[in-house]
Amino acid sequence: MKPDLKKAYAAQASVLKAMAHPTRLLILNSLKKRETCVCELRDLVGDDLSTVSKHLLVLRNAGLVAARREGNWLHYRLTCPCVLDFAACLAALERKNV
Amino acid sequence: MKPDLKKAYAAQASVLKAMAHPTRLLILNSLKKRETCVCELRDLVGDDLSTVSKHLLVLRNAGLVAARREGNWLHYRLTCPCVLDFAACLAALERKNV
DNA sequence: TGACTATTTTGCCAAATTGCCAAATAGATG
DNA sequence: CATCTATTTGGCAATTTGGCAAAATAGTCA
Numbered sequence: 692m693k694p695d696l697k698k699a700y701a702a703q704a705s706v707l708k709a710m711a712h713p714t715r716l717l718i719l720n721s722l723k724k725r726e727t728c729v730c731e732l733r734d735l736v737g738d739d740l741s742t743v744s745k746h747l748l749v750l751r752n753a754g755l756v757a758a759r760r761e762g763n764w765l766h767y768r769l770t771c772p773c774v775l776d777f778a779a780c781l782a783a784l785e786r787k788n789v
Numbered sequence: 790m791k792p793d794l795k796k797a798y799a800a801q802a803s804v805l806k807a808m809a810h811p812t813r814l815l816i817l818n819s820l821k822k823r824e825t826c827v828c829e830l831r832d833l834v835g836d837d838l839s840t841v842s843k844h845l846l847v848l849r850n851a852g853l854v855a856a857r858r859e860g861n862w863l864h865y866r867l868t869c870p871c872v873l874d875f876a877a878c879l880a881a882l883e884r885k886n887v
Numbered sequence: 888t889g890a891c892t893a894t895t896t897t898g899c900c901a902a903a904t905t906g907c908c909a910a911a912t913a914g915a916t917g
Numbered sequence: 918c919a920t921c922t923a924t925t926t927g928g929c930a931a932t933t934t935g936g937c938a939a940a941a942t943a944g945t946c947a
Binding site: 810836837839840843844858860861 | 907913
């Protein structure tokens with residue numbers, strides 16, 4: 692395999708990997724509607740706050756979300772809402788496999 | 790979080806997880822062109838044959854590929870080529886983040 | 888300054904993933 | 918049957934991930 696091709700696939704894989712967690716998908720879909728602060732996401736997710744924060748770090752490192760500070764609150768938002776268009780295809784795939 | 794919603798995200802996440810590996814993305818993209826036997830994929834990937842086989846198992850379990858036997862050869866093919874349409878969005882995201 | 892709130896970081900541990908090698912399996916062919 | 922080829926499976930070590938709890942940080946407000 693050509694090294695530049697390998698690098699391209701590795702970059703794509705790292706984004707997919709960041710998305711490949713139920714909690715992070717929930718967060719992404721929630722952010723699709725509107726930007727949200729961490730504590731609100733914790734209520735939605737139900738995990739420990741530090742756990743939610745780690746998931747957000749993963750999403751930030753992948754470039755999928757960004758934060759905006761307003762006083763004590765950090766408001767997270769999707770940077771590229773198109774990543775969720777993929778969900779339709781996945782849902783179709785799942786219906787097919789049932 | 791509602792349990793049925795949680796289940797839906799878990800299912801989506803498992804498909805994303807199956808895709809979230811450079812070698813498996815390479816395999817998927819290669820299969821987009823035509824169905825291919827395992828030994829040919831090993832030459833493309835460059836890993837041990839057993840490693841390639843395990844990657845194919847992951848893709849099969851996710852319902853992304855299926856195999857057709859012809860003599861000794863197993864020909865793998867994509868079950869849902871649409872999963873790769875997503876690559877365009879990811880590539881756009883990466884250009885944005887450079 | 889100190890107290891308070893929102894969030895992140897660190898440490899820890901169990902569980903999952905990855906990739907190689909060796910052994911096992913499935914089908915073809917003599 | 919034995920043998921050959923294509924592929925899968927099992928076992929193992931190294932690495933990564935996920936989640937909680939405690940400590941640290943960042944900003945607000947009195």
